[in-house]
Amino acid sequence: MLTTEDCKLLKLIQEDCRLTPEELSIQTGLTPDYIREQIKKWEEEKVIVDYRPLINWARTGVEKVSALIEVKVLPQRGYGFDKIAKRLQKFPEIKSLLLMSGGFDLALLIEGKTMQEVALFVAEKLAPLEHIQSTATHFVLRYYKQDGVELMGEEETPQRLVISP
Protein backbone atom coordinates (compact mmCIF):
# COMPACT_ATOMS: atom_id res chain seq x y z
CA MET A 1 0.00 0.00 0.00
CA LEU A 2 1.19 3.53 -0.78
CA THR A 3 1.53 6.02 2.06
CA THR A 4 -0.31 9.32 1.67
CA GLU A 5 3.01 11.07 1.08
CA ASP A 6 4.03 8.57 -1.62
CA CYS A 7 0.65 8.88 -3.27
CA LYS A 8 1.02 12.67 -3.37
CA LEU A 9 4.52 12.30 -4.81
CA LEU A 10 3.34 9.92 -7.51
CA LYS A 11 0.48 12.25 -8.45
CA LEU A 12 2.89 15.17 -8.70
CA ILE A 13 5.19 13.16 -11.00
CA GLN A 14 2.19 12.18 -13.11
CA GLU A 15 1.25 15.85 -13.41
CA ASP A 16 4.74 16.96 -14.43
CA CYS A 17 7.41 14.31 -14.93
CA ARG A 18 10.02 16.94 -15.78
CA LEU A 19 10.42 17.98 -12.14
CA THR A 20 13.81 16.97 -10.72
CA PRO A 21 14.07 15.15 -7.36
CA GLU A 22 15.32 18.47 -5.89
CA GLU A 23 12.28 20.35 -7.17
CA LEU A 24 9.95 17.57 -6.00
CA SER A 25 11.63 17.73 -2.61
CA ILE A 26 10.85 21.43 -2.17
CA GLN A 27 7.21 20.91 -2.99
CA THR A 28 6.64 17.78 -0.91
CA GLY A 29 8.98 18.15 2.05
CA LEU A 30 10.47 14.68 1.31
CA THR A 31 14.25 14.45 0.87
CA PRO A 32 15.74 14.29 -2.66
CA ASP A 33 17.45 10.99 -1.77
CA TYR A 34 14.18 9.41 -0.68
CA ILE A 35 12.50 10.64 -3.85
CA ARG A 36 15.28 9.25 -6.07
CA GLU A 37 15.00 5.89 -4.33
CA GLN A 38 11.22 5.77 -4.65
CA ILE A 39 11.33 6.68 -8.33
CA LYS A 40 13.90 3.98 -8.99
CA LYS A 41 11.79 1.44 -7.11
CA TRP A 42 8.63 2.45 -8.95
CA GLU A 43 10.42 2.22 -12.29
CA GLU A 44 11.66 -1.27 -11.45
CA GLU A 45 8.24 -2.37 -10.27
CA LYS A 46 6.69 -0.88 -13.42
CA VAL A 47 4.51 1.42 -11.31
CA ILE A 48 6.04 4.22 -13.35
CA VAL A 49 5.85 2.66 -16.79
CA ASP A 50 7.14 5.40 -19.05
CA TYR A 51 7.70 9.14 -19.42
CA ARG A 52 6.35 10.75 -22.56
CA PRO A 53 4.77 14.04 -23.57
CA LEU A 54 1.14 14.32 -24.59
CA ILE A 55 1.22 15.56 -28.18
CA ASN A 56 -1.75 17.13 -29.87
CA TRP A 57 -1.01 16.00 -33.45
CA ALA A 58 -4.04 17.84 -34.77
CA ARG A 59 -2.11 21.08 -34.27
CA THR A 60 0.93 19.94 -36.27
CA GLY A 61 -0.73 19.43 -39.63
CA VAL A 62 0.56 15.85 -39.68
CA GLU A 63 -2.19 13.53 -40.96
CA LYS A 64 -3.22 10.94 -38.42
CA VAL A 65 -6.31 8.82 -38.17
CA SER A 66 -7.53 7.08 -35.05
CA ALA A 67 -10.29 4.56 -34.67
CA LEU A 68 -11.95 2.80 -31.79
CA ILE A 69 -12.60 -0.84 -32.62
CA GLU A 70 -15.08 -2.94 -30.71
CA VAL A 71 -14.07 -6.58 -30.84
CA LYS A 72 -16.07 -9.65 -29.88
CA VAL A 73 -13.97 -12.71 -29.23
CA LEU A 74 -14.67 -16.38 -28.69
CA PRO A 75 -12.66 -17.39 -25.66
CA GLN A 76 -11.89 -21.06 -25.71
CA ARG A 77 -10.73 -23.54 -23.16
CA GLY A 78 -7.13 -22.75 -22.27
CA TYR A 79 -7.24 -19.67 -24.43
CA GLY A 80 -8.90 -16.82 -22.50
CA PHE A 81 -9.01 -13.06 -23.03
CA ASP A 82 -5.51 -12.54 -21.65
CA LYS A 83 -3.90 -14.81 -24.21
CA ILE A 84 -5.71 -13.09 -27.07
CA ALA A 85 -4.75 -9.72 -25.65
CA LYS A 86 -1.11 -10.81 -25.42
CA ARG A 87 -1.07 -11.46 -29.15
CA LEU A 88 -3.00 -8.33 -30.04
CA GLN A 89 -0.83 -5.96 -28.02
CA LYS A 90 2.16 -6.85 -30.23
CA PHE A 91 0.64 -4.98 -33.18
CA PRO A 92 2.24 -1.50 -33.22
CA GLU A 93 -0.92 -0.07 -34.79
CA ILE A 94 -2.84 -0.83 -31.59
CA LYS A 95 -2.14 2.03 -29.18
CA SER A 96 -4.53 1.00 -26.39
CA LEU A 97 -6.16 -2.30 -25.64
CA LEU A 98 -8.85 -2.72 -23.01
CA LEU A 99 -11.03 -5.56 -21.75
CA MET A 100 -14.60 -4.31 -21.48
CA SER A 101 -17.85 -5.26 -19.81
CA GLY A 102 -21.08 -5.04 -21.83
CA GLY A 103 -21.91 -5.71 -25.47
CA PHE A 104 -18.39 -6.47 -26.68
CA ASP A 105 -15.18 -7.79 -25.17
CA LEU A 106 -12.16 -5.79 -26.24
CA ALA A 107 -11.79 -2.13 -27.15
CA LEU A 108 -8.82 -1.19 -29.34
CA LEU A 109 -7.60 2.26 -30.11
CA ILE A 110 -5.82 2.17 -33.44
CA GLU A 111 -3.71 4.80 -35.12
CA GLY A 112 -2.71 5.01 -38.77
CA LYS A 113 -1.79 7.58 -41.40
CA THR A 114 -5.00 7.27 -43.41
CA MET A 115 -8.48 5.80 -43.07
CA GLN A 116 -7.48 3.31 -45.73
CA GLU A 117 -4.54 2.14 -43.67
CA VAL A 118 -6.71 1.64 -40.59
CA ALA A 119 -9.41 -0.14 -42.60
CA LEU A 120 -6.85 -2.47 -44.16
CA PHE A 121 -5.39 -3.28 -40.77
CA VAL A 122 -8.81 -4.28 -39.47
CA ALA A 123 -9.75 -6.24 -42.57
CA GLU A 124 -6.46 -7.99 -43.16
CA LYS A 125 -4.77 -8.32 -39.79
CA LEU A 126 -7.40 -8.15 -37.09
CA ALA A 127 -10.62 -9.72 -38.40
CA PRO A 128 -9.03 -12.90 -39.76
CA LEU A 129 -7.39 -13.74 -36.43
CA GLU A 130 -8.49 -16.93 -34.83
CA HIS A 131 -10.93 -16.40 -31.92
CA ILE A 132 -12.12 -13.04 -33.23
CA GLN A 133 -15.81 -13.24 -33.84
CA SER A 134 -16.59 -9.75 -35.09
CA THR A 135 -15.31 -6.17 -35.21
CA ALA A 136 -16.99 -2.75 -35.41
CA THR A 137 -14.85 0.24 -36.40
CA HIS A 138 -15.59 3.79 -35.20
CA PHE A 139 -13.35 6.51 -36.61
CA VAL A 140 -12.35 9.32 -34.27
CA LEU A 141 -13.33 12.72 -35.65
CA ARG A 142 -11.65 14.87 -33.05
CA TYR A 143 -9.95 14.62 -29.66
CA TYR A 144 -11.48 17.15 -27.26
CA LYS A 145 -9.81 15.84 -24.14
CA GLN A 146 -7.02 13.32 -23.72
CA ASP A 147 -5.54 11.86 -20.53
CA GLY A 148 -7.32 14.49 -18.46
CA VAL A 149 -6.06 17.40 -20.55
CA GLU A 150 -8.51 19.67 -22.34
CA LEU A 151 -7.18 20.06 -25.87
CA MET A 152 -9.46 22.86 -27.09
CA GLY A 153 -7.50 25.32 -24.97
CA GLU A 154 -8.71 28.52 -26.63
CA GLU A 155 -10.96 29.63 -23.78
CA GLU A 156 -10.05 32.96 -22.28
CA THR A 157 -8.62 32.74 -18.79
CA PRO A 158 -10.86 34.63 -16.39
CA GLN A 159 -9.10 37.66 -14.94
CA ARG A 160 -8.74 38.18 -11.22
CA LEU A 161 -8.16 41.58 -9.66
CA VAL A 162 -4.43 42.31 -9.41
CA ILE A 163 -4.63 43.03 -5.70
CA SER A 164 -7.41 41.99 -3.35
CA PRO A 165 -7.63 41.68 0.43
Place this chain on the structure above:
Amino acid sequence: MNNYLASHVANLPPSGIRKFFDLVATMKDVISLGVGEPDFVTPWTVRESGIFSLEQGQTMYTSNAGLFELREELSRHLATSMGVTYNPLDQILITSGASEAVDLVMRAVLAPGDIVLVPDPSYVSYAPCAILAGASVNYIPTHAKEDFRLRVEDLAKVYSPKAKLLVLSYPNNPTGAIMTREDLLPIADFVTKHDLLVLADDIYSDLTYAGKHTSFASLPGMQDRTLFVSGFSKSYAMTGWRIGYVAGHKDLVAGMTKIHQYTMLCAPITGQFAALEALQSASEAKAEMVEAYDRRRRLMVHGFREMGLDCFEPLGAFYVFPNISKTGLSSEDFAEELLKEEKVAVVPGTAFGPSGEGHIRCSYAYSTEQLQEALKRIAHFVKLRIS
Protein backbone atom coordinates in the same frame (compact mmCIF):
# COMPACT_ATOMS: atom_id res chain seq x y z
CA MET B 1 -19.46 67.13 -1.37
CA ASN B 2 -17.32 65.63 1.38
CA ASN B 3 -19.06 67.72 3.98
CA TYR B 4 -22.22 65.73 3.34
CA LEU B 5 -20.55 62.48 4.39
CA ALA B 6 -21.27 61.35 7.92
CA SER B 7 -18.20 62.09 9.97
CA HIS B 8 -17.61 58.47 11.00
CA VAL B 9 -17.60 57.51 7.29
CA ALA B 10 -15.47 60.47 6.22
CA ASN B 11 -12.95 59.59 8.91
CA LEU B 12 -12.82 55.91 8.02
CA PRO B 13 -9.33 55.30 6.59
CA PRO B 14 -9.32 53.79 3.08
CA SER B 15 -8.05 50.23 2.87
CA GLY B 16 -4.25 50.04 2.74
CA ILE B 17 -4.69 47.61 -0.10
CA ARG B 18 -6.67 50.10 -2.14
CA LYS B 19 -3.78 52.57 -2.29
CA PHE B 20 -1.48 49.88 -3.58
CA PHE B 21 -4.07 48.60 -6.02
CA ASP B 22 -4.24 52.02 -7.68
CA LEU B 23 -0.46 52.02 -8.13
CA VAL B 24 -0.39 48.52 -9.64
CA ALA B 25 -3.23 49.40 -12.00
CA THR B 26 -1.00 51.94 -13.77
CA MET B 27 1.68 49.33 -14.64
CA LYS B 28 1.97 46.65 -17.31
CA ASP B 29 3.31 43.06 -17.23
CA VAL B 30 3.19 42.86 -13.47
CA ILE B 31 3.36 39.46 -11.78
CA SER B 32 1.04 39.88 -8.86
CA LEU B 33 1.23 37.89 -5.64
CA GLY B 34 -1.33 40.23 -4.21
CA VAL B 35 -4.55 38.37 -4.78
CA GLY B 36 -6.59 37.07 -1.85
CA GLU B 37 -8.62 34.58 -3.84
CA PRO B 38 -8.03 31.11 -5.28
CA ASP B 39 -6.57 30.83 -8.78
CA PHE B 40 -8.74 27.78 -9.39
CA VAL B 41 -12.07 28.10 -11.13
CA THR B 42 -15.07 26.76 -9.18
CA PRO B 43 -15.20 22.94 -9.64
CA TRP B 44 -17.24 22.07 -12.73
CA THR B 45 -19.88 20.04 -10.89
CA VAL B 46 -20.64 23.13 -8.78
CA ARG B 47 -20.78 25.48 -11.78
CA GLU B 48 -22.96 22.97 -13.62
CA SER B 49 -25.51 22.88 -10.80
CA GLY B 50 -25.64 26.68 -10.78
CA ILE B 51 -26.35 26.59 -14.51
CA PHE B 52 -28.99 23.90 -14.03
CA SER B 53 -30.76 25.98 -11.37
CA LEU B 54 -30.96 28.83 -13.89
CA GLU B 55 -32.31 26.49 -16.56
CA GLN B 56 -34.98 25.43 -14.08
CA GLY B 57 -35.97 29.07 -13.65
CA GLN B 58 -34.71 29.30 -10.06
CA THR B 59 -34.32 33.07 -10.17
CA MET B 60 -36.40 34.20 -7.20
CA TYR B 61 -35.70 35.40 -3.67
CA THR B 62 -35.11 32.68 -1.12
CA SER B 63 -36.24 32.94 2.49
CA ASN B 64 -34.22 35.53 4.42
CA ALA B 65 -32.21 32.86 6.18
CA GLY B 66 -31.42 31.09 2.90
CA LEU B 67 -32.55 27.86 1.19
CA PHE B 68 -33.58 25.41 3.88
CA GLU B 69 -31.89 22.50 2.02
CA LEU B 70 -28.62 24.42 2.12
CA ARG B 71 -28.93 25.19 5.84
CA GLU B 72 -29.78 21.55 6.54
CA GLU B 73 -26.78 20.30 4.54
CA LEU B 74 -24.57 22.87 6.22
CA SER B 75 -25.77 21.78 9.64
CA ARG B 76 -24.79 18.17 8.82
CA HIS B 77 -21.48 19.34 7.38
CA LEU B 78 -20.57 21.39 10.47
CA ALA B 79 -21.55 18.55 12.79
CA THR B 80 -19.21 16.17 10.95
CA SER B 81 -16.34 18.53 10.30
CA MET B 82 -16.12 20.37 13.64
CA GLY B 83 -18.40 18.44 15.96
CA VAL B 84 -20.80 21.29 16.68
CA THR B 85 -24.53 20.99 16.03
CA TYR B 86 -26.52 23.97 14.81
CA ASN B 87 -30.28 23.79 14.22
CA PRO B 88 -30.87 24.62 10.55
CA LEU B 89 -34.19 26.24 11.47
CA ASP B 90 -32.92 29.09 13.60
CA GLN B 91 -29.18 28.86 14.14
CA ILE B 92 -27.78 29.28 10.62
CA LEU B 93 -28.07 32.33 8.39
CA ILE B 94 -26.85 32.29 4.78
CA THR B 95 -25.21 35.60 3.84
CA SER B 96 -23.74 37.30 0.79
CA GLY B 97 -20.23 36.12 1.45
CA ALA B 98 -18.56 35.84 4.84
CA SER B 99 -17.94 39.61 4.57
CA GLU B 100 -21.61 40.32 5.11
CA ALA B 101 -21.63 37.90 8.02
CA VAL B 102 -18.77 39.82 9.69
CA ASP B 103 -20.71 43.06 9.27
CA LEU B 104 -23.92 41.50 10.63
CA VAL B 105 -22.17 40.16 13.72
CA MET B 106 -20.71 43.57 14.48
CA ARG B 107 -23.94 45.45 13.91
CA ALA B 108 -26.07 42.95 15.81
CA VAL B 109 -24.02 42.88 19.01
CA LEU B 110 -22.17 46.20 19.21
CA ALA B 111 -23.39 49.57 20.44
CA PRO B 112 -21.57 52.91 20.71
CA GLY B 113 -18.95 52.73 23.44
CA ASP B 114 -18.29 48.99 23.04
CA ILE B 115 -14.81 47.79 22.25
CA VAL B 116 -13.83 45.04 19.84
CA LEU B 117 -10.57 43.17 20.34
CA VAL B 118 -8.88 42.42 17.01
CA PRO B 119 -5.65 40.49 16.45
CA ASP B 120 -3.03 42.49 14.57
CA PRO B 121 -2.24 41.88 11.76
CA SER B 122 -5.50 40.53 10.37
CA TYR B 123 -7.98 40.88 7.55
CA VAL B 124 -8.81 44.47 6.65
CA SER B 125 -12.54 44.70 7.36
CA TYR B 126 -12.92 43.93 11.09
CA ALA B 127 -11.97 47.39 12.34
CA PRO B 128 -14.01 49.37 9.77
CA CYS B 129 -17.09 47.19 10.41
CA ALA B 130 -16.68 47.73 14.16
CA ILE B 131 -16.37 51.48 13.66
CA LEU B 132 -19.42 51.56 11.38
CA ALA B 133 -21.31 49.79 14.17
CA GLY B 134 -20.33 52.65 16.51
CA ALA B 135 -17.74 50.67 18.44
CA SER B 136 -14.00 51.14 18.68
CA VAL B 137 -11.10 48.72 18.31
CA ASN B 138 -8.24 47.61 20.52
CA TYR B 139 -5.58 45.75 18.54
CA ILE B 140 -3.89 42.70 20.03
CA PRO B 141 -0.35 42.52 18.64
CA THR B 142 0.85 39.11 17.46
CA HIS B 143 4.49 38.31 16.78
CA ALA B 144 6.57 36.46 14.23
CA LYS B 145 8.61 34.82 17.00
CA GLU B 146 5.40 33.13 18.15
CA ASP B 147 4.33 32.23 14.62
CA PHE B 148 1.72 34.99 14.83
CA ARG B 149 -0.45 32.98 17.22
CA LEU B 150 -2.67 34.95 19.57
CA ARG B 151 -1.35 34.75 23.15
CA VAL B 152 -3.60 35.28 26.13
CA GLU B 153 -0.95 37.55 27.74
CA ASP B 154 -1.14 39.92 24.80
CA LEU B 155 -4.92 39.74 24.88
CA ALA B 156 -4.97 40.61 28.60
CA LYS B 157 -2.73 43.64 27.99
CA VAL B 158 -5.24 45.35 25.69
CA TYR B 159 -8.39 44.13 27.41
CA SER B 160 -10.80 46.76 28.68
CA PRO B 161 -14.02 46.24 30.68
CA LYS B 162 -15.83 47.83 27.76
CA ALA B 163 -14.70 45.01 25.48
CA LYS B 164 -17.63 42.96 24.24
CA LEU B 165 -16.37 41.04 21.24
CA LEU B 166 -13.13 39.23 20.41
CA VAL B 167 -12.32 38.49 16.78
CA LEU B 168 -10.49 35.24 16.04
CA SER B 169 -9.48 34.79 12.44
CA TYR B 170 -7.46 31.60 12.06
CA PRO B 171 -6.07 30.38 9.73
CA ASN B 172 -5.08 33.99 9.43
CA ASN B 173 -4.99 36.35 6.49
CA PRO B 174 -2.30 37.79 6.02
CA THR B 175 0.09 35.67 8.12
CA GLY B 176 -1.09 32.11 7.42
CA ALA B 177 -0.89 31.44 11.18
CA ILE B 178 -3.12 28.83 12.77
CA MET B 179 -4.29 28.27 16.35
CA THR B 180 -4.26 24.72 17.70
CA ARG B 181 -6.67 23.48 20.35
CA GLU B 182 -3.94 24.00 22.96
CA ASP B 183 -3.47 27.58 21.79
CA LEU B 184 -7.22 28.24 21.97
CA LEU B 185 -7.95 26.79 25.42
CA PRO B 186 -6.44 29.68 27.46
CA ILE B 187 -8.27 32.12 25.18
CA ALA B 188 -11.52 30.28 25.99
CA ASP B 189 -10.85 30.66 29.73
CA PHE B 190 -10.23 34.36 29.26
CA VAL B 191 -13.41 34.75 27.21
CA THR B 192 -15.47 33.04 29.91
CA LYS B 193 -13.87 35.01 32.74
CA HIS B 194 -14.60 38.33 31.03
CA ASP B 195 -17.96 37.33 29.56
CA LEU B 196 -16.94 38.07 25.94
CA LEU B 197 -18.51 37.07 22.67
CA VAL B 198 -16.28 35.71 19.91
CA LEU B 199 -16.49 36.28 16.19
CA ALA B 200 -14.71 33.22 14.80
CA ASP B 201 -13.92 33.94 11.16
CA ASP B 202 -13.15 30.44 9.96
CA ILE B 203 -13.23 31.22 6.24
CA TYR B 204 -9.85 29.50 5.68
CA SER B 205 -10.59 26.54 7.97
CA ASP B 206 -10.42 23.98 5.16
CA LEU B 207 -7.02 25.25 4.04
CA THR B 208 -4.72 23.85 6.71
CA TYR B 209 -1.54 21.87 6.17
CA ALA B 210 -0.74 20.27 9.50
CA GLY B 211 -3.75 18.42 10.76
CA LYS B 212 -7.36 19.44 11.06
CA HIS B 213 -8.49 22.91 12.07
CA THR B 214 -10.01 23.32 15.53
CA SER B 215 -12.91 25.70 15.63
CA PHE B 216 -13.29 27.87 18.70
CA ALA B 217 -17.00 26.99 18.79
CA SER B 218 -16.10 23.35 19.37
CA LEU B 219 -14.32 24.04 22.68
CA PRO B 220 -16.21 23.18 25.89
CA GLY B 221 -18.82 25.83 26.68
CA MET B 222 -17.89 28.04 23.74
CA GLN B 223 -20.64 27.30 21.22
CA ASP B 224 -23.12 29.87 22.55
CA ARG B 225 -20.43 32.52 22.95
CA THR B 226 -19.20 32.07 19.41
CA LEU B 227 -20.56 33.53 16.22
CA PHE B 228 -19.13 31.13 13.70
CA VAL B 229 -18.53 32.78 10.32
CA SER B 230 -17.41 30.99 7.20
CA GLY B 231 -18.23 30.63 3.54
CA PHE B 232 -17.57 28.92 0.26
CA SER B 233 -15.18 31.40 -1.36
CA LYS B 234 -11.82 30.02 -0.28
CA SER B 235 -12.53 26.30 0.22
CA TYR B 236 -14.40 25.77 -3.02
CA ALA B 237 -12.94 28.60 -5.12
CA MET B 238 -16.31 30.38 -5.20
CA THR B 239 -15.43 34.01 -4.44
CA GLY B 240 -17.69 35.54 -7.08
CA TRP B 241 -20.77 33.56 -6.05
CA ARG B 242 -20.91 35.50 -2.77
CA ILE B 243 -22.11 32.82 -0.39
CA GLY B 244 -21.13 32.80 3.26
CA TYR B 245 -22.90 32.03 6.50
CA VAL B 246 -22.99 32.65 10.20
CA ALA B 247 -24.03 30.13 12.84
CA GLY B 248 -24.58 30.73 16.52
CA HIS B 249 -27.06 31.06 19.38
CA LYS B 250 -30.58 31.46 18.03
CA ASP B 251 -31.18 34.80 19.73
CA LEU B 252 -28.09 36.30 18.12
CA VAL B 253 -28.88 34.75 14.74
CA ALA B 254 -32.41 36.22 14.99
CA GLY B 255 -30.89 39.65 15.58
CA MET B 256 -28.61 39.32 12.57
CA THR B 257 -31.46 37.99 10.44
CA LYS B 258 -33.40 41.20 11.17
CA ILE B 259 -30.58 43.36 9.79
CA HIS B 260 -30.04 40.97 6.87
CA GLN B 261 -33.73 41.02 5.90
CA TYR B 262 -33.86 44.83 5.80
CA THR B 263 -30.57 45.30 3.98
CA MET B 264 -29.75 42.24 1.86
CA LEU B 265 -33.07 40.37 1.91
CA CYS B 266 -31.35 37.14 0.90
CA ALA B 267 -28.12 35.82 -0.56
CA PRO B 268 -28.14 35.21 -4.35
CA ILE B 269 -30.17 32.09 -5.12
CA THR B 270 -27.87 30.77 -7.88
CA GLY B 271 -24.95 30.84 -5.50
CA GLN B 272 -26.99 29.05 -2.86
CA PHE B 273 -27.80 26.17 -5.21
CA ALA B 274 -24.15 25.99 -6.24
CA ALA B 275 -23.07 25.99 -2.58
CA LEU B 276 -25.42 23.09 -1.85
CA GLU B 277 -23.78 21.11 -4.65
CA ALA B 278 -20.33 22.04 -3.33
CA LEU B 279 -21.15 20.50 0.05
CA GLN B 280 -22.65 17.40 -1.53
CA SER B 281 -20.11 16.56 -4.18
CA ALA B 282 -17.00 18.74 -4.29
CA SER B 283 -15.00 17.42 -1.34
CA GLU B 284 -12.54 15.65 -3.62
CA ALA B 285 -12.03 18.72 -5.78
CA LYS B 286 -11.46 20.67 -2.57
CA ALA B 287 -8.87 18.16 -1.35
CA GLU B 288 -7.00 18.42 -4.65
CA MET B 289 -6.86 22.21 -4.38
CA VAL B 290 -5.55 21.93 -0.81
CA GLU B 291 -2.83 19.55 -2.00
CA ALA B 292 -1.78 22.01 -4.70
CA TYR B 293 -1.68 24.90 -2.21
CA ASP B 294 0.43 22.80 0.14
CA ARG B 295 3.05 22.16 -2.57
CA ARG B 296 3.20 25.84 -3.50
CA ARG B 297 3.41 26.82 0.16
CA ARG B 298 6.57 24.75 0.57
CA LEU B 299 7.97 26.23 -2.63
CA MET B 300 7.43 29.78 -1.34
CA VAL B 301 8.82 29.24 2.16
CA HIS B 302 11.88 27.54 0.65
CA GLY B 303 12.28 30.36 -1.86
CA PHE B 304 12.26 33.13 0.77
CA ARG B 305 14.57 31.26 3.12
CA GLU B 306 17.02 30.69 0.24
CA MET B 307 17.14 34.47 -0.17
CA GLY B 308 18.33 34.74 3.41
CA LEU B 309 15.05 36.15 4.74
CA ASP B 310 13.27 34.91 7.86
CA CYS B 311 10.03 33.26 6.89
CA PHE B 312 8.02 31.38 9.49
CA GLU B 313 6.15 28.37 8.18
CA PRO B 314 2.51 29.27 7.64
CA LEU B 315 0.24 26.29 8.29
CA GLY B 316 -3.00 27.68 6.91
CA ALA B 317 -4.69 29.88 4.29
CA PHE B 318 -2.69 30.60 1.09
CA TYR B 319 -0.25 33.31 2.17
CA VAL B 320 3.36 33.50 3.24
CA PHE B 321 4.41 36.44 5.37
CA PRO B 322 8.21 36.74 5.15
CA ASN B 323 10.18 39.22 7.21
CA ILE B 324 11.89 41.71 4.91
CA SER B 325 13.44 43.98 7.54
CA LYS B 326 16.97 42.71 6.70
CA THR B 327 16.71 44.76 3.51
CA GLY B 328 16.50 47.93 5.60
CA LEU B 329 13.24 48.87 3.92
CA SER B 330 9.84 49.41 5.47
CA SER B 331 7.02 47.15 4.25
CA GLU B 332 5.54 49.89 2.12
CA ASP B 333 8.87 50.95 0.60
CA PHE B 334 9.77 47.33 -0.10
CA ALA B 335 6.47 46.69 -1.88
CA GLU B 336 6.66 49.91 -3.85
CA GLU B 337 10.30 49.54 -4.95
CA LEU B 338 9.82 45.85 -5.77
CA LEU B 339 6.89 46.76 -7.97
CA LYS B 340 8.79 49.50 -9.78
CA GLU B 341 12.06 47.61 -10.23
CA GLU B 342 10.99 44.00 -10.71
CA LYS B 343 7.31 44.34 -11.58
CA VAL B 344 6.19 42.01 -8.81
CA ALA B 345 3.24 43.07 -6.71
CA VAL B 346 3.08 42.01 -3.07
CA VAL B 347 1.05 43.60 -0.28
CA PRO B 348 2.86 45.49 2.51
CA GLY B 349 2.23 43.87 5.89
CA THR B 350 1.12 47.20 7.31
CA ALA B 351 -2.02 47.07 5.14
CA PHE B 352 -3.25 44.55 7.73
CA GLY B 353 -2.30 46.46 10.86
CA PRO B 354 0.75 48.03 12.52
CA SER B 355 2.22 44.66 13.60
CA GLY B 356 2.59 43.80 9.92
CA GLU B 357 5.53 46.22 9.67
CA GLY B 358 8.67 44.48 8.48
CA HIS B 359 6.67 41.90 6.54
CA ILE B 360 5.05 41.45 3.14
CA ARG B 361 2.08 39.27 2.27
CA CYS B 362 2.58 37.00 -0.73
CA SER B 363 -0.33 34.92 -1.91
CA TYR B 364 0.53 31.54 -3.40
CA ALA B 365 -2.79 31.13 -5.18
CA TYR B 366 -0.85 31.12 -8.46
CA SER B 367 0.64 28.50 -10.77
CA THR B 368 4.02 27.06 -9.84
CA GLU B 369 5.56 28.69 -12.93
CA GLN B 370 4.31 32.15 -11.92
CA LEU B 371 5.53 31.64 -8.35
CA GLN B 372 8.96 30.55 -9.52
CA GLU B 373 9.30 33.58 -11.78
CA ALA B 374 8.16 35.90 -8.99
CA LEU B 375 10.61 34.32 -6.53
CA LYS B 376 13.43 34.78 -9.03
CA ARG B 377 12.65 38.47 -9.39
CA ILE B 378 12.25 39.02 -5.63
CA ALA B 379 15.56 37.20 -5.02
CA HIS B 380 17.29 39.57 -7.43
CA PHE B 381 15.76 42.56 -5.65
CA VAL B 382 16.68 41.28 -2.19
CA LYS B 383 20.25 40.33 -3.18
CA LEU B 384 20.99 43.93 -4.08
CA ARG B 385 19.93 45.00 -0.59
CA ILE B 386 21.37 42.44 1.81
CA SER B 387 24.91 41.20 1.90
